[in-house]
Amino acid sequence: MTADVPHRSSAVRATDRPGDESPFALGLLLRRAHWQAATVMTEALRPLGIELRHFAVLIVLVDSGPTVQRDLTAATGSDKAGIMRVVDDLERKGLAVRKAVPGDRRVRAVEITPQGIELFDAAHVAAAPLAERLTAALSPGEPERLTDLLTRIAHPAGDEA
Template sequence: MLGAVRTPAPSPGASTREPAIASRPTTNPAPIDADEPWMRGLHADTGYLLYRLGLRSGQLFNSFLQESGLRLRHYAVLRFLATTPGALQRELSASLGYDPSAIVGLVDDLEKLGFAERRPSPDDRRSRIIVLTEGGRAFLRDTDEAGQRVTNELVQPLDPAEREQLHALLQRVSESGLG
């Protein structure tokens, strides 16, 4: 047959299954359709709905940050540094819930962009603190508006009182559940 592409046979013991995750698009989750029988259980699961909202929030915010080369995780570090000047890397890790090795890479990225810098700790010469720079502050000012747009898009169906109530409830759950 003309134009047919022949795929080589897999080596003995190799999996012939397609990778399930690699072939699926991850940019925009499908809308929740509560009328689908298989969705009824998930639609009734608060944890699943929170997961979906978190996923969508991260996707929207990351798409805004894409031009800068940063991700939501970088923004979280910058936001933490804006409220906690001179944080140790272990404080960042514990407060944000990121693995310590991930914090090292995130801070490296932020240092390269001039958004944060490592300085000797005034309390312990063996430690270094992470400090937000003026460039990091300027970046936060620019991105805070985008964060507000993302939030507004996510909670658009709610009136202002419902938005406040949702925020208060999420804050309460977050504070007790994320320690």
């Protein structure tokens, strides 16, 4: 049995190539751009001994302060088991610690350590020249414009996140 999918012989087919007019074009281009950005950022983080998944948690901890693992899961788009592994890694490396939450013995908050802050800052220094490669083909002012547009897509008006 086949699904009832509208069929048009002149349908625009999704690609991620320049000029794609399909309704999927923006998402596909964002995905390709994400892959390129992730590759560059992974390269920046590798000498520091962490991966993007670790850095994502450090970002939340720097931004929000001590955070329970459940909230780290939501903030990073990870799953419970994945966050547990990342926090275990961060603890082993001395970059974060789990601490009891007053009033709830079952819950632990994750907190960045001074060593974690140092690594977080070092990552930004290491990433700066590599990040410039991502926008090297853009004209002056375009990187800022791109950041503005992506920010408005990622955080629509009224979005508290």
